[in-house]
Amino acid sequence: MSFAFTEDQQLLADSADRFLADKYGFDARKAILRGDAGWSRDMWRAFAELGWLALAVPEDHGGLGGSTVDLAVLMERFGRHLVVEPFLATVVLGAETVARGGSDAQKAAILPAVAEGGTLLALGVGEPRARFDLHRVATTATRDGGGWRLSGHKAVVLHADAADRLILSARTAGAEDDRDGITLFLVDPKADGVTLRPYPTVDGLRGAEVLLDGVAVSDADVLGGVDAGLPVIEAVVDRALVLLSAEAVGAMAETVRLTADYLRTREQFGRPLSSFQVLQHRMVEMLQAKEFAHALCYRAAGAMDSTDGVERARAAAGIKAESGRAGKLIGQEAIQLHGGMGMTDEMAVGHYFKRMTMIDVQFGNAAHHLRRFATLS
Template identity: 50%
Template sequence: MDFSLSDTQQMLRDTAARLIRERYGFEERAKILASEEGFSRKMWATFAELGLLGVEIPEEHGGIGGTFQDLAIVLEAFGRGMVVEPFIPTVVLGAGLIRAAGSEAQKSELLPRVAEGGMFLAFAHGEPKSRYSLTHVETTAKRDANGYRLDGAKAVVLGGDCADRLIVSARTAGKTSDREGLSLFVVERGAPGLKIRGYPTVDGTRAAEVTLEGVRVPSSALLGPEGGAFPFIQQTIDRGIAALCSEAVGNMQALNEVTLDYLKTRTQFGVPIGSFQVLQHHMVDMYIAHEQAKSMAILAADRADSTDAQARTKAISAAKVQIGRSGRFIGQWAIQLHGGIGTTMEYNAGHYFKRLTTIDRTFGDADFHLTRFATAT
């Protein structure tokens, strides 16, 4: 595998890194979190101007036609800044689904608006009783003379409170946990019977509980084949996991840097505490944990768009296991090495650890993916 960056990838890395360094510092992020929406539409417009929202979107739909590896570079930089804008819900999950399963009409309508920053998307798939299962869907879609009627509930919909369109999974046939019979529908915000209750999560990002009570959508709202959506759902979640892995790598690197800087400046007994050998050993272990996570994140990014579902699933789960373990190790030792200041809201170390903890739990924790890896067939 060639790990060197192309000219385009180098440009993306430099652009995203400079944006985070110059305009998305910890204090600026705190102001964004304190705003009414909990994210910045102005910053979102900046992402669009720099072409970051259209990295994977084809050129004919207003993007730059890049690969997932290109997107992973941006996500790693965003991890360093703990970006709270709904980038993964809109760009990776939402736009990725439309690009993979949508008709030409749907792509032409929605993808350009995402690339230009004029539309937020969210993938409403998880349900109150589904936990990490991708097949457990109780929401139903019943066909009628005018299209479909959707009824059900979705839980912890990432970016759901600001989404202009929801991509909703619903069962058009089969039993609750069958792979067959799942369908996807594009539902407009404000549709009669659609209720969205947004809230902040522990790491500062946003999610929503979504209720559908007799929501009617036209036949044109169907995304992909009726009853055959599971392969698209599975790959979309795998891509979401790969995206989280890349973000986590940037987060870990930034947390290591913050911790190392603290060890160099905090003094005790008249010397920097970083001069104590035992603390140096812990710092080395944290560095190794980051490097292990980075290697697996690269593998996940490489396999994210593979059409071999079994190979993709095993690689993605393996990466998620390492990300979870490395994130916990680095986060816990960062707090230990900082002492009390590491747990304060005014200092960034605890916020990095919160994000790493949330990433570990999103789309399946390390224990879940270890089992998934072992049983993948």
Template identity: 40%
Template sequence: MDFKLTEEQLMLQETAARLVRDVYGFERREQYRQSQQGFSARFMQQLGELGLCAVPFAEAYGGYGGSGVENMLVMTELGRGLCLEPYLQSVIFAGGLLAQLGSEAQKDRLLPQVGNASLQLAVALDEPQSHYRLNDVQTRAEPVTGGWKLNGRKSVIIGGQSAGLLLVSARTSHGVRDEQGISVFLLDPQEAGVSRRDFATMDGRKACELYLEDVFVNASALLGEPGQALPALRYQQGRCIAAQCAEAVGSMEAACALTLDYLKTRQQFGQPIGKFQVLQHRMVDMRIELDQATSMTLLAACVADQADSDERSRRLAAAKFIVSRASRFVADQAIQLHGGIGLTWEYMLSHHAKHLLMVARQMGDDDHHLQAYAKLMQVA
């Protein structure tokens, strides 16, 4: 099979790579991380100005009609630079939900703003008890005159502390964990009854907990038909998983490069430690894991925008399983080969390691996706 990139895809990859190289040095990243927002609003704006935020959207909404492969190219470079901006959550996940569920009026109004980075979105789907289950929703939405009233709590909303709009899943009918009865609402975080508790994640990004107490939203805030949102949530999470795998591959490539450079320069017993065969074997093992993860990421990117099916779900679950395992292995081995310096906050590798460990547990860890893959095999 021919996996060569087109000329347009190569240009897109180079644009993203050049922007990250020019803007995201380690010292600048630390400044962005320590800021109140937790990332660089200027860098996010540059992504929008260069058209990178518009890549996944249809031309009718100011986008380029890109596929999972184009998303993969952008996300790999963002992962390589360890970029803090919530591109994954705002553009791919939330933007995808809006494109799939939104009315024409909603898409005409909001998608161009997401595409030019003037509006940041975030998805509020997880709850304290849900543990990767999108159908485990206890947040309730009750119909009232002119709209809906929301009550509940959402957890670990990456980028939620700075989002202009949140996409919140809530149960409009049926019982907890039922497949039916889940809806998605557009929520302004400044509405009365909304409160957020911001915190830093283990890899330096910022997130928030969301608390909803009798929050009123207009009827126009509902995305799609009431109670029918779960298939769209699962489909768009699959697209997001494929993109996150690409982000992890970019981070693993950077971690391997840092480790190889360290083995070539660190002296012990009068020679570089990279001369020792046992360390060479460990480095080879890291590259093998990276190559497997890269292959599965490419497969995931190719199926991400296909019609929903068991085969698509199997391939995405397999990709997330392989990439999660590889992320943990590369992070662990890179730290082992570096020794103590690999854990210091002042060294870039420690941030890659923390991010890889975080990625391995977002949207389902390896055990979760192995179980999902096994169930889909039984169905087949």
């Protein structure tokens, strides 16, 4: 399979590579992670100035109206440089949810602010007992006068501790595992009854448990129709699966490059490791896995904007399964070929393996999406 970028997409790729290579080296990233927030607001402002935060926002709300392929180009570069800023949480998940499900008033209030870098969002649709099933929602929203009361527990909400607005799923009708009866709500993270338990994830990002105890929201905070949240969630998450896979592809590419460089410089028995045929074969397997995942990723990205329903879901499930498989193969091979050094914090290869591992389990691991792909028809 082959895929050719448009001129604009190639310009985006080149400019992102130059900026991140200059401003987001491995040492600079480690310095960012040592900060209290775990990411850089200065870098976030730079992303806004470059137009990256506006890429997914529709043009009539101050954005650039970019395609899924455009976003995949950028996410691949983020994967190459292990970017830790909340782009996935705010732009890929949050802004896309508002764009798909929000009212005109909600879009006007939120999307331009996201594009300008002034508003951060976090999407909470997972729960402790849900595993990877988006429709398994135990958090409840009950009518209370002219509004709602939310109670429950949302798990692993990325960058919730930095968000200005949370977007949370809650059950307004039906049983815990019903597909109908799920509604999306905008929630102020500082509202009475909201408790955040933030923590760093193994790959350097930030997550949080969000606990809700009778949190009051109004009808104006309902995002989309009552009981109609699941189709919006599934569409947003399918697109996110492709973009997470693009990030994984970028991490794979850099892992392959770092490993090849290490084998060329490390010597054994007076010869570089790269001269041993058995190690050459292992490097070829890594390269093949990366190239296939890359091609399948951009095929799936194109399908996100040209198909819907089952075809879209199959494309998303297929690339998420493949990126998980390829990332595991490449990461494990890279660690083994680096020896004990590959496990140290001083070497970048271990950080790439951690990120690829976390991407695999976000919104469903390779095994989950392989089963999903097989059952979709």
